[in-house]
Amino acid sequence: MSQVPSLLPLEPPDDDFCRRLPKIELHAHLSGSITRPCLQRIWEARKGEDPDFDVPEPRLALADHSVGQGINEFFAHFNTYLYRILSTPSSLSVATHSVLTEFQADGVVYLELRTTPRALPPTAHTQGLTAEGAVRLILSVIKDWNTSSSPMHASLILTIDRIKHSPAQAMEIVDLALRLRDEGLPVVGVDLAGDCNTPRDMAPLRPAYAHAQAANLPITVHFAEVPNSASESELRELLTWNPRRLGHAIHVPEAMRRLIVDRGIAVELCLTCNVLARMLPSQHEEHEPGFVDHHFAWWWAEDCSLSLGTDDMGVFGSPSSQEYRLAAEHFALSRTDLVSLCRRAMRGAFSGLETRDHVEAALEAFESREGLGQPRPHSENPP
Numbered sequence: 001m002s003q004v005p006s007l008l009p010l011e012p013p014d015d016d017f018c019r020r021l022p023k024i025e026l027h028a029h030l031s032g033s034i035t036r037p038c039l040q041r042i043w044e045a046r047k048g049e050d051p052d053f054d055v056p057e058p059r060l061a062l063a064d065h066s067v068g069q070g071i072n073e074f075f076a077h078f079n080t081y082l083y084r085i086l087s088t089p090s091s092l093s094v095a096t097h098s099v100l101t102e103f104q105a106d107g108v109v110y111l112e113l114r115t116t117p118r119a120l121p122p123t124a125h126t127q128g129l130t131a132e133g134a135v136r137l138i139l140s141v142i143k144d145w146n147t148s149s150s151p152m153h154a155s156l157i158l159t160i161d162r163i164k165h166s167p168a169q170a171m172e173i174v175d176l177a178l179r180l181r182d183e184g185l186p187v188v189g190v191d192l193a194g195d196c197n198t199p200r201d202m203a204p205l206r207p208a209y210a211h212a213q214a215a216n217l218p219i220t221v222h223f224a225e226v227p228n229s230a231s232e233s234e235l236r237e238l239l240t241w242n243p244r245r246l247g248h249a250i251h252v253p254e255a256m257r258r259l260i261v262d263r264g265i266a267v268e269l270c271l272t273c274n275v276l277a278r279m280l281p282s283q284h285e286e287h288e289p290g291f292v293d294h295h296f297a298w299w300w301a302e303d304c305s306l307s308l309g310t311d312d313m314g315v316f317g318s319p320s321s322q323e324y325r326l327a328a329e330h331f332a333l334s335r336t337d338l339v340s341l342c343r344r345a346m347r348g349a350f351s352g353l354e355t356r357d358h359v360e361a362a363l364e365a366f367e368s369r370e371g372l373g374q375p376r377p378h379s380e381n382p383p
């Protein structure tokens, strides 16, 4: 019998496929992305140099993996625990290197990491750093990474904190980002993040973002994360800042979603974070919202740029590959769809042309290796 090449339907994406996929990660907070084993190593080093270091050991303090995950305890977890471990220059540089290593090992080819400039006070054993010094330290690790011919390119976004920073401090952060960018360092944008539980008038921060916009420094903002930060007036205010991307975009009224799509604004969606932190609106009285209730489906159906972000891989325990796998599982995405998702993510990236070419080349090579995008000959007759 002659063997006619036929088409086999591709298997749904599995874990291995999602790890191999050249992924784009645009929403990852540095301090929250540090894995528990890395935190433990940093803690041990600090305890070794200072036996009086009195922060509880991560192995014990984080034995219950849900610690810090609920949106009400989440921000305190950073302030009262993580930042006490990450308060020296060496812990910051070890952590940054480890985060880059983890994302690359998981198959990410382009990473936009973000961090809030934070001074490190001197201790009995270490010198301190100003907030600018700490950002420069992080950037030096990223710069070395990018020049070491690693398959993953990385850049940094500076975060302004909606609760901690005054309008003047916000302006200083934008100035810092512009200065660093002018020096050729990989700073690609500014963010607005921080505790979204307390309503706050965002208008006083507007001049800082207007300054960024005027200097062509792209803006991303955490948007409608919880009802307290999703009033119509707050959302309208944030949209006047001309953000190129919106993080989370959960509690957004339908008419405003349409406006966002029409204006070509990209969304950064975080599946595991939103489910575990219980940020999604309740749909049914009987059960908590799960992955299938996530608003990903709405944005996926539109022709907009959207990306999957881990938010805080260390806190929520879900690497980028798992976020892609979850999207495939709960929204019936095929292997080809996941490649399209990477391309749609890249449309919202703050990177330059060189990085875009690098990512596109990685995606094309992947498609050809995996037999995607063209008929797959098969020597057997279909069942």
Ligand SMILES: CNc1ncnc2c1ncn2[C@@H]1O[C@H](COP(=O)(O)O)[C@@H](O)[C@H]1O
Pocket (backbone or CB within 6 Å): 029, 030, 031, 032, 075, 078, 079, 114, 115, 116, 117, 159, 161, 193, 194, 195, 196, 222, 225, 273, 277, 311, 312
């Ligand atoms: C629901 N997800 C989120 N929503 C809002 N802000 C978040 C966040 N996840 C993290 N951050 C912000 O990022 C800081 C940690 O990283 P960096 O010290 O900046 O590297 C947190 O303190 C918080 O302000």
